[in-house]
Amino acid sequence: xxERRGCVALGVGRSSIRYRSTKPDQAPLRMRIRDLAKxxxxxxxxxxxxxxxxxxxxxxxxxxxxxxxxxxxxxxxxRPRRHVSAAHRECRPVPVRPNERWSMDFVSDALFDGRxxxxxxxxxxxxxxxxxxxxxxxxxxxxxxxxVARLALLRGAPGTIQVDNxxxxxxxxxxxxAYENSVALDFSRPGKxxxxxxxxxxxxxxxxxxxxxxWFLSLAxxxxxxEAWRRQYNESRPHTALGWRTPQEFALAAAxxxxx
Numbered sequence: 001x002x003e004r005r006g007c008v009a010l011g012v013g014r015s016s017i018r019y020r021s022t023k024p025d026q027a028p029l030r031m032r033i034r035d036l037a038k039x040x041x042x043x044x045x046x047x048x049x050x051x052x053x054x055x056x057x058x059x060x061x062x063x064x065x066x067x068x069x070x071x072x073x074x075x076x077x078x079r080p081r082r083h084v085s086a087a088h089r090e091c092r093p094v095p096v097r098p099n100e101r102w103s104m105d106f107v108s109d110a111l112f113d114g115r116x117x118x119x120x121x122x123x124x125x126x127x128x129x130x131x132x133x134x135x136x137x138x139x140x141x142x143x144x145x146x147x148v149a150r151l152a153l154l155r156g157a158p159g160t161i162q163v164d165n166x167x168x169x170x171x172x173x174x175x176x177x178a179y180e181n182s183v184a185l186d187f188s189r190p191g192k193x194x195x196x197x198x199x200x201x202x203x204x205x206x207x208x209x210x211x212x213x214x215w216f217l218s219l220a221x222x223x224x225x226x227e228a229w230r231r232q233y234n235e236s237r238p239h240t241a242l243g244w245r246t247p248q249e250f251a252l253a254a255a256x257x258x259x260x
Contacts, residue, residue, distance in 0.1 A: 103199035141171030
């Protein structure tokens with residue numbers, strides 16, 4: 001039977017039978033959405049949509065939302081801690097030069113009268129240098145940006161910054177600074193501090209050798225003592241992972257090798 005007679009018998013239009021879809025292949029977009037969700041495990045579909053638009057994808061948020069749900073990436077915002085789960089994370093490559101990756105985290109302590117004290121720690125993952133320890137009674141996202149911007153002026157911006165999912169690190173201020181300076185923010189999985197083990201180890205040294213060993217009478221006193229410890233850590237404290245060299249010695253050796 002011819003196509004015309006078959007369409008008449010079925011009651012359908014010939015144009016419908018002959019139609020071929022022109023919808024573009026969604027596989028590359030699906031793959032990119034999965035990659036972004038894997039590296040930023042607490043990002044919802046709209047943040048991923050913003051990242052896609054920045055990368056040049058011509059796509060609207062409704063399509064991103066549909067594909068995000070189809071891939072099973074939706075987050076449950078209120079979930080008991082014992083049921084926290086996260087996407088599988090690939091092993092990160094070991095940094096091979098200074099400024100390739102920084103790690104940031106917070107440490108909490110108190111002054112002698114019980115007032116809260118917080119310290120933002122920034123460490124270079126290659127040289128193990130303590131780049132900064134910002135001390136205040138409360139540190140917001142804008143202060144985090146001020147610290148990394150100051151360090152970037154002195155050393156240049158890093159390729160990646162490892163952080164956890166604290167509100168100061170997922171803030172719009174830090175996200176905007178990272179985007180404008182081409183810095184990737186690498187977020188740890190919820191409940192997995194080992195994803196940022198380097199800065200966790202550093203914070204343990206800071207607490208053991210400085211915070212637990214000193215009595216802070218005021219905020220200025222805490223800043224002075226912690227900054228003195230930071231300098232001692234960089235300039236005179238041998239580091240086992242660096243062959244018992246100090247971070248400063250290791251950084252100078254790396255700079256000489258790069259110059260040769």
